[in-house]
Amino acid sequence: MKNQVDYSLYLVTDSTEAILGSRDLVEVVEQALLGGVTIVQYRDKSSDTGALISTAKRLHEKCKQHNIPLLINDRVDVALAVGCEGVHLGQDDMNIVEARKILGDDKIIGATVSSLDESRIAVERGADYLGIGTLYATNTKKNIKDIIGVNGIRKILRFLDAGDDASQKIKTVCIGGVNASNLQRVVHQLCAPRPNTPKPKTIDGVAVVSAIVGSPDPKTASANLQRLLASPPPFKATSSEPHFWFEKEEDEIKALMTASTKATKRVHEKSPLSHNMTNLVVQNFAANVALAIGASPIMANYGDEAIDLSKLGGGLVVNMGTVTPDGLSNYAKAITAYNAAGGPIVFDPVGAGATAIRREATSFLMRSGYFDLIKGNEREILAVARASGFTLHDNSQQRGVDSGDSLFSLEQRAYIVSSLAARERNVVLMTGATDVISDGTRMYAISNGHKYLGLITGSGCTLGTTLSAYLAANPEDKLHAAVAGILHFEIAAQHAATRDDVKGPGTFVPAFLDELYSRGLEIVEDRGDWTALQKIECIKNIPDAKLLEEIP
Ligand SMILES: Nc1ncnc2c1ncn2[C@@H]1O[C@H](COP(=O)(O)OP(=O)(O)OP(=O)(O)O)[C@@H](O)[C@H]1O
Ligand SMILES: Cc1ncsc1CCO
Numbered sequence: 018m019k020n021q022v023d024y025s026l027y028l029v030t031d032s033t034e035a036i037l038g039s040r041d042l043v044e045v046v047e048q049a050l051l052g053g054v055t056i057v058q059y060r061d062k063s064s065d066t067g068a069l070i071s072t073a074k075r076l077h078e079k080c081k082q083h084n085i086p087l088l089i090n091d092r093v094d095v096a097l098a099v100g101c102e103g104v105h106l107g108q109d110d111m112n113i114v115e116a117r118k119i120l121g122d123d124k125i126i127g128a129t130v131s132s133l134d135e136s137r138i139a140v141e142r143g144a145d146y147l148g149i150g151t152l153y154a155t156n157t158k159k160n161i162k163d164i165i166g167v168n169g170i171r172k173i174l175r176f177l178d179a180g181d182d183a184s185q186k187i188k189t190v191c192i193g194g195v196n197a198s199n200l201q202r203v204v205h206q207l208c209a210p211r212p213n214t215p216k217p218k219t220i221d222g223v224a225v226v227s228a229i230v231g232s233p234d235p236k237t238a239s240a241n242l243q244r245l246l247a248s249p250p251p252f253k254a255t256s257s258e259p260h261f262w263f264e265k266e267e268d269e270i271k272a273l274m275t276a277s278t279k280a281t282k283r284v285h286e287k288s289p290l291s292h293n294m295t296n297l298v299v300q301n302f303a304a305n306v307a308l309a310i311g312a313s314p315i316m317a318n319y320g321d322e323a324i325d326l327s328k329l330g331g332g333l334v335v336n337m338g339t340v341t342p343d344g345l346s347n348y349a350k351a352i353t354a355y356n357a358a359g360g361p362i363v364f365d366p367v368g369a370g371a372t373a374i375r376r377e378a379t380s381f382l383m384r385s386g387y388f389d390l391i392k393g394n395e396r397e398i399l400a401v402a403r404a405s406g407f408t409l410h411d412n413s414q415q416r417g418v419d420s421g422d423s424l425f426s427l428e429q430r431a432y433i434v435s436s437l438a439a440r441e442r443n444v445v446l447m448t449g450a451t452d453v454i455s456d457g458t459r460m461y462a463i464s465n466g467h468k469y470l471g472l473i474t475g476s477g478c479t480l481g482t483t484l485s486a487y488l489a490a491n492p493e494d495k496l497h498a499a500v501a502g503i504l505h506f507e508i509a510a511q512h513a514a515t516r517d518d519v520k521g522p523g524t525f526v527p528a529f530l531d532e533l534y535s536r537g538l539e540i541v542e543d544r545g546d547w548t549a550l551q552k553i554e555c556i557k558n559i560p561d562a563k564l565l566e567e568i569p
Pocket of ligand 2: 296297
């Protein structure tokens, strides 16, 4: 019986005022059952035993009517008293072996784990499933130590895959901050293909708390999460399934140019908010670039403010150019808010590989949530690839925040960028004289721009600002949106640099702002055409060089 349990939409209850409010928990759970949750865990850390048993009995009645198992968090005695289907034990709760002796083999015993060691021990002690987390920080769970992100969960899944039969067969659910706006990408990221693993262990379910219990309509919220679980995510094929939609490269480029024109028009129509949490060097320049391309900038570094800002339909840039401990916790809050609202986030890991602090900051931010687009120069993207779990066969240490000469060929860069995008299930852009961008499947090299962009500070940062607005205004295809933003930015730079009044990097900056503005207007008013100026190449063949290896 317990082998048939469906862990896919796993409801964990919460009776706190902040989440349940004044509603009756049993009624909320009944609604969730009607909406389609597949298993329920009753979690209540504050009620006394009598109240726990009484609520658990009522919950069990409802669960039985729907043929759904009920587990009790922490309290084996309550599970016994109620006769429900099992328990879920945290690291500080009763040992699994003891619980098994009391409950017997037929009951379900789950365990919370957040490390390889805890997973190994839980399997050895005979847990039926693992609740792996914390995935993302939530308002109820802020203990940073336990936040392991998608990568931490992937590591545990791999570890289980490499273990004995019990390890391979154990069921898994992820927990922490899963909601309707991130559920598909979390599952999608956790199911990313792995080299030499034809059928990798994937997650069996997602545990949800606030997105159901805190919803004013738990039935609809659960049904919506079920629908999201059942439908394919809005992503295209992955890099393990090469998929090109155009037989001829020129057709692909033509489609890209049509999409770019549309994307620029949309930025002007919508004037999306570009919320910048950026470094101290570029604040003013970034705000001016946002205005010049038709977006609405706001420089807002207070993390809690993102809860409101994220609901305004804009995009967020997290740029760690002048990172501080305070900054990091503010970025994490904003990432949580934008992920919850579903707004795009551009991550600019400035100087990512330069110091130990920046390497740790990169890894912390990658654990804090999902980035729709990660952009950086070559060395920064290499550092991000390491933080994502790749080993790179390159020992170069980043020197400053600006990119130096390229370490790799164009094809090698495309390989790195597309591998990272496939693993993160997002878009990755590596800037330089030639930019390389990929969503894990499609790969483009863009050679527009001008060398003056490399001679002023903040060209990469303000490109990030530009991309946040392009992604916000064009959510249906992030790769196309980003290409459009890059073209707008770089073709404007070409125009500016070749003007008679521009004598060098100093006079280039104001001319660049003027040209960003005029190029946008030309497109909007159907006076301009970038087709003749674009220098885009589709990259179809990447080397099978062992440049990157996923950490086993
Ligand atoms: N030599 C060049 N020729 C053409 N375009 C360039 C050149 N160098 C940089 N760029 C363009 O400048 C922008 C920023 O890229 P770059 O790699 O210099 O970013 P970065 O090092 O992160 O910059 P920063 O740290 O100053 O913000 C991109 O649009 C890129 O294409
Ligand atoms: C120069 C510099 N230092 C930290 S951020 C920054 C802006 C360019 O990335």
